[in-house]
Amino acid sequence: MKLLTTTLALILTSTLMFAQSFAYDTTTNLTMEGDAGGLFEATIHFLPQDSSDITFAWATLENTLSPNWSYSLCDYNNCYVNVPDSAKMFGLSMDDYNDNIFGFFKLLVSTDDSAAVGTLRLLLYDSANVTMADTIVFTLQTNEVIDTTDVTGITGLNDVDFQVYPNPTADFVSIIGHDLDAVEVVNLLGQTQAVPVSTKSGAILVNLESLPAGPYFILARRQGVVTSEKVVKK
Numbered sequence: 001m002k003l004l005t006t007t008l009a010l011i012l013t014s015t016l017m018f019a020q021s022f023a024y025d026t027t028t029n030l031t032m033e034g035d036a037g038g039l040f041e042a043t044i045h046f047l048p049q050d051s052s053d054i055t056f057a058w059a060t061l062e063n064t065l066s067p068n069w070s071y072s073l074c075d076y077n078n079c080y081v082n083v084p085d086s087a088k089m090f091g092l093s094m095d096d097y098n099d100n101i102f103g104f105f106k107l108l109v110s111t112d113d114s115a116a117v118g119t120l121r122l123l124l125y126d127s128a129n130v131t132m133a134d135t136i137v138f139t140l141q142t143n144e145v146i147d148t149t150d151v152t153g154i155t156g157l158n159d160v161d162f163q164v165y166p167n168p169t170a171d172f173v174s175i176i177g178h179d180l181d182a183v184e185v186v187n188l189l190g191q192t193q194a195v196p197v198s199t200k201s202g203a204i205l206v207n208l209e210s211l212p213a214g215p216y217f218i219l220a221r222r223q224g225v226v227t228s229e230k231v232v233k234k
Contacts, residue, residue, distance in 0.1 A: 079205070
């Protein structure tokens, strides 16, 4: 599985558009680059500089991610197939910060085989005070891959590449993969427990809310090849 993850380091930065309102675990401009046809993710955590109670909200300022890519954006505490125009996160308190719970964005992108560049720019702000705001920028560049593999004698296919997030989960999981034919959730006995509720643009959401707590397996199928990924329902 091709996976490029942004490394998180606890540093504070500033933005050009707004005075710095929040504290971040990494820069507010996250750049990913790699071979086309890969799976990419980037995550940023944030909280108010004074650690006061807050309900974060955000709006999409720019989205030039390729329409040929499948992607999902998760925040605290929702996941969206593609990216909506705006959203509000759950409220965060001092008790949450003390338990190491922060606001966050996590972008998952499954790219096609073409070289492309895309940007997602978000306005993050305090829902009670829009003047407390910063911009968050995700940039992804994929490069053309020249296939020099000798396929003589190859009779099988590689494992299916996909990722499940969040894991563990209390309700929904977002499944990001390239050209998946089918997805299902099974228990430890192999019995089907849940089916996708959305397959928009290739990204898949599955509702596990009604299932008992415990381990399950996500089965993803592509061209007759099946790969499993364990997921835990809280």
